[in-house]
Amino acid sequence: MSSSPAVRPAEPDAPVQLMATRNQVIRRNGALTPFDPGKIAVALTKAFLAVEGAGAAGSARVHDIVEGLTDDVVAGLTRRSEAGRTFHIEDIQDQVELALMRGGHHKVARAYVLYREERARERAAEPPGARAAAPRLTMTDEGGNRVPLDLERLELVVDEACRDLEGVACEPILVETRRNLYDGITTGELAEAPILAARTLIEREPNYAFASARLLLDKLRREALSFLEGRRVEATQAQMAEGYAGYFPAYLEAGVRAELIDPELSRFDVPRLAAALRPERDLAFQYLGLQTLYDRYFLHVEGTRFELPQAFFMRVAMGLAVREIDREARAIEFYELLSSFDFMCSTPTLFNAGTPRPQLSSCFLTTVCDDLGSIFKAVRDNAMLAKYSGGLGNDWTPVRGLGAHIKGTNGKSQGVVPFLKVANDTAIAVNQGGKRKGAVCAYLETWHVDIEEFLDLRKNTGDDRRRTHDMNTANWVPDLFMERVTADEGWTLFSPDEVPDLHDLTGAAFRDAYEAHERRAEAGEIRVFRKVRAVDLWRRMLTMLFETGHPWITFKDACNLRSPQGHVGVVHSSNLCTEITLNTSAGEVAVCNLGSVNLAAHVSGEGIDREHLSRTVRTAMRMLDNVVDINFYTIPEARASNLRHRPVGLGLMGFQDALHALRLAYASDEAVAFADESMEIVSYETIQASVDLAEERGRYQSFEGSLWSQGILPIDSIGRLQEARPSLEMDRSARLDWEALRARVRRVGMRNSNCMAIAPTATISNICGVSQSIEPAYQNLYVKSNMSGDFTVVNAALVRDLKDRGLWDEVMVSDLKYYDGSLGPIDRVPDDLKALYATAFEVDPSWLVEAASRRQKWIDQAQSLNLYMSKPSGRALDELYRLAWRRGLKTTYYLRAQSASHVEKSTLKGTDGKLNAVRPAAEPAAPARPVPAPQACAIDDPECEACQ
Template identity: 50%
Template sequence: MVQHTLMQIEKRDGSFASFDPAKIIRAISGAFREERGLESTQLLGNSDLARIGEIATRVEQEIEKFNRDSLHVEEVQDLIEKELLREGLYEILRRFILFREDRSRERSLKGGGQRIHVARSDGSETLFRLDEVESKLDRILTGLKGAPKEKIVDAFCKNLYTGIDESGVQDALILAASSLIEEAPEMEYAAARLLLQKIYDEVLEGSEEGYGTLFEKRIQQGVRAGLLDPRLLTFDLKALSQALDPTRDLLFKYHGLKVLYDRYFLHIKEKRIEAPQFFWMRVAMGLALNEEQKEEQAIAFYLNLSNLLFISGTPTLFNSGTVHPQLSSCYLSTVEDDLDHIFKVIADDAKLSKWAGGIGNDWTDVRARGATIKGTNGLTQGIIPFLKVANDTAVAVNQGGKRRGSFCAYIEPWHLDVEEFIELKKNTGDERRRTPDMNTALWVPDLLMKRVNEGKTFTLFNPCEVKDLHTLYGQAFEERYAFYEQEAQEGRIRQHKTVIAEELWRKILTMLFETGHPWITFKDPSNIRSAQRHCGVIRSSNLCTEILLNTSREETAVCNLGSINLSRHVTEEGFDFNGLKQTVRTAIRMLDNVIDINYYPTEEARRSNLKHRPVGLGVMGWQEALFILKVPYESEEAIKLSDTLLETLSYEAIDASCDLAKERGSYSSFAGSMWSKGIVPIDTVKLVAQERGGYLDMDSATSLNWDKLRKKVTLQGMRNCQVMAIAPTATIAQIAGTTQSFEPLYANLYVKSNLSGEFSSINSYLIDDLKRRGLFDSEMIADLKYFDGSVLPIDRIPEDVKQLYKTAFEIGPEWLLMAASKRQKWIDMGQSQNLYIANPSGKALSEMYFKAWRLGLKTTYYLRSKSATQIEKSTLDVNKKGLQPRWMKAKSATSGIEVKRSAQACGLDSSCESCQ
């Protein structure tokens, strides 16, 4: 040890302290730990410790050379920097310099804010005090284990500057907490609490009045401003305010609350007038307007919503209780082969989109290119130019400025324009014949699948020459199709084209892989299993492929959506089926109420919805429920559980609608329906097998007393023509803080983008399991980033943990499809079933879609293949791994070119929010 004549170190405040050589070692060790990614409690390696000792000794030797009674602390730190530079430890030096800057800023803030002045709303300034922020954090973080206050403060200080306003200080603190989510999942709740404080400041305005009293005032304010329906004032607001439970605000994670704040809470001149519980109660009141016991029902609805047991679809959350209560999620319409009707439907789409509806248009009847225009004796340009107009309408009318307009165009694959249709999403070619902002889907008859499987030809027709083909399905379609093929061969049909069925199928799958479109949906099972066969034909699905309803010139089909949060109905012991039953009954009532309260932008939508009264009860949080139960997605247990759960939900939803029919009457087109004949959805599986003549591997086993329910439905009727549909739940799942729909987790660590910004998300269940096993540290976070949120390549993670936390691309597609088949047998409509494939090839894609068809799925949604969308690695030193990260060398398995898929193509965008 160096012998010092220097005994005093001058601090920054002018005081002195005895020189302590150990502080030099601690300072250098801190920079080494930061560079190595180690926590303060973790030990450095022996080689690092030896080198630190050598550097500290040389610093002490340099101090001796000063030969003074005292030395300023900054001079000592300068000597440390000099020695690190001399050693060539540039990254360690960088860490040390940043450490000095951070400490300098923090000292300045703690010292009374000499350098930071905060601008007040009245134009004056005040000195910033960090100790006040730290006290605030102490209060807010109470009860949140693992939320590191020190790291929040460090991150916060980096975002301060002189002249920042009071709101900016709040935002900087929220940003600091949210930036640490990937390091500590508890920060999701910490950041949410900080955002809550901002909301309270904005909505409650520091009032000493109670939460409930201000709720009454904000309802009155909303009515005066013309935002809220005056009928809300007829409620007993005092009784409702007493039912509010502000502690439920703490259920939110940051991302969900941020979405609500940015896009859902009502505001007047950008100032919110809703706190979270005000919002839930406003939605509940809007849904209870027509109830006889409206306060009682509003409170029941509020309990469902505020406890995150069931969340209504986004349009309902946007507009319930407002002066324009457009509460429905999806609209489906048929475009006839008539110029006036084409532009009427496009105009209707604009009106529906304005009020947050997602659009599905059936274009099959519109004649193909080259058909004769009778009025002018010219030739038509086909459907493509009209679809371009529809695409631009979706862009122009972006759902009231709250989210982008979302349309999906459907045609049957025998349409003569199909080969141009499937190329609509390509980013090359004539831009006038492309629709980059609109989704596309094929309404595939079983006959095409059979012809591909059997190696036969397939004939394309101009729909104006085979006018009844679009209205037929099953065996009737196949017989009529064969007749038209014979007519074509004999020259009695002018426009037709014969192709090899497998070659057409290959073109479809190629475009699907390259662009994410067209989606594959199946016409025959959708119609054969429909309860409403007596009322017409299902000609397409909706924007997200889960709604299956009849459409015509006179009727635009409408569906009203909401989803049960399964993760709030499960414990490690299993599902709370009694709780589920009560949630389902309340949810069906809420959904049915939408139909009568709803604002209908078009007469065709009003007519259809009031006549048939369809609702779509869905689910979300399935993956989270499996995490709680410790059941791997890729397991027989999960398949069986999916079957059991959906049977229960189907039974209870039908029973609830049946009881509503007894109370309110059946829907007007009930007579002649499957329901009226005592046929429930599970009974229709055998009808598909009969029509197909095989080609069906769908289970139809049951476990509940369905005979009892069949008799009850026959006697009492049904309030709703359809009751179940599983939508994507992209946004409402984020609001509820759970996983989407029945989706497997995309990654254990990922970044999601929507209109509220980019959000880091980390799987808290995985982190908890790793912590229990002593495996969670900064190196684990780096590994998760490097391997794009996958646990499989990380050697030190045990096998049982790897199996539980497999991500979407690591689960075999056959498991996803088997689970979907078990669900589909119980669902009277459809499900937004994404398909994941890690190593795509033409053969693999074809086998996957054929399996979906054989398993009885009615529709599929996005094809999600590995893309260039990966975890942000800017904070990761990939050189430590000694390898290139995968995103630097991702190649297409088929073409060998770089995979540059759009966010929409890989399914990570927010377009599916239009359902929920």
């Protein structure tokens, strides 16, 4: 075949017809013309004619193919484009190529590619005078006026964004930006153009993530300063170094006036706080983190942001220090911790601190009682708690099962499932003002007669009135059931109205009562019960977990026997993300206040910086304890419980980054030992900090009788579980001197009933630019989705190592895309790097369980533990979850299996981000490869609130 087709496809910059929409095309000389889909159809038809000959002109087959491909191209270009967009000619031609390749028309696509290359050479060879003169560009300001486009400032801003970033250059950003300029471009589009240009380069050099963030900062500064001044104002980063202090008082005044900031904040010593701001820390953001803050966290009036990053951190710090004696000093201390990314508060705290409605708590746990009034009060409580960003865990075990007698009507109960449907729909209706979807998890004990219907709640088949497609679900599993599974014995299901004592019993007491109820059932004294084979129910639990991602597996006895608060109640469930284990009852709604230490910021190649970590934990615990008193409680049961017990949950994030810094592979004994060592230090410092607070402020009300008061620390409580479960296999070694701390806990007391819990941190880890929670790396190069859009993510540590070995090039980028971010199949990568940078699905999940077990021995609550399986099977699942039980885990979270269709193989240019409408599918050179199983839950699925 010749190098160019006999009949050339028409270029999209030929004259076009007007569309009904406002989509437009940027010509190569910068001129703007209306976008006409008909021209795409013409180009495609001529491409087919060039390959198949003139006989294809009247072919119905070709006509239908072209019509379908045109629809695909237009859909790709206009995705998320309600108000109209501008497309560069090259972007349209890229989409035509992709559509041809995806459709399997490889010869036609090849001809089209060759033609484009030939035309590019011809244009390059044309003398300057032969080309159409580029118009002198203008831009359209906010008032609709045409003003000269200031290219000099554009170059200044790009230069500033790239400064001091290794591997980053201005020119590639400017070239791509200029390509997308057109006469009359709006100021908003002009602000976005360099951001989009820089983001296309992240996959080849991770530091462009910082450049992209700095360009977004320029847009944010213009938006915020113009709002405060009432006129268009622009400022570079250098200018803001001097201007932040003047901006801050005006920001506070505007926020109070808009009723978005608590007026009490204006009564702080504002000049002192303004002088403490660190403008240079704005440069520490990566793009994903700053875009997330911009979209979801920064205060705005009708969509116009007026809160800059350092003001945001100071607002949160002031909100947490508002009741301190020297509140300015404490606010500065809190601000330093947040703005340095050493520690980050949970999302509700970041949303609401310093506002008129400071609902700062993360998680709420409730027990639903067995009467209609209680059930609908629980649904109402869910709505009120979710309104201000709370995540919910509901214990539904007391509600009687299907077929149980209803004395008031002399009828039969429909069971728990119809009420779960109501709770599901309530979570969707109350979406926290559009910030994030309401989120709830329902828990049910394994002996409940409705357990089999409960397992089916997330199925996509069956009666939709008995399905909860948006609610998370979890099994609350007693040890006796696991023992019956191991012994292949029978299991009896009951309705709780006939066996109400089982709900509050654990360990040996549960065993005795349960076996007594089985004897009663045999004697005909119980009306509603059903016998099943324990292992059959267990297999069905695991099957549903694999097929639907739910219900999660959590262990009742481990949560209760190791709970410090067993003297005042029972843990009946965990929370939305399975890391909280607090008592609930009809009169108490458990509340937990969360935040996470950035472990990566406290680790170097030499190990953990103990002194730095100690300082961070002390300040973080003070911040979390303050939440209890400052918090805006939407229901009285939550307030009473929180003030009485004062639980908090200090967790960690950046564990995978810390391993990279230490050159430890996740799948190694050394990594398991580091999980143990790091969590022991965090536990020690956290307990020490709570004792310090008790010495200063007093112990929590229900301290007497707790395990703490008996000198039983989390490491010691393992013995209680071991006594009830002899088969427990849990390491109990320690490195630190715990005896002195035990004595101090007994003597002084604790400020907080519970201190530690490891949350998922998906969003706050994005803000800090570190790996999520305790997760292994998902992939080394991929497109990440969350509620702010789609973003290129590349493992910067890996890129540094590959550069050092001369292996980072275009071929490596292409290979990483083809192999879904995995180094394993790439022959030229050394084995040590393959081990160090193994991705989540390459790490045997037993390593995750072993590391989690070592952490769990130090934690008084639990941890959100996702489990990844590349080749799940019934046997593998059975072995994994039995291992989790034997190793003493309190809870597990999502089971993640590899997706049926792999990650998009496109060049990530032009595919990432909320601002870009184009998201191509597969790259032509990378045919999809089969994988073993569907994915239970997408990683950071923007529709899955538990991942946020």
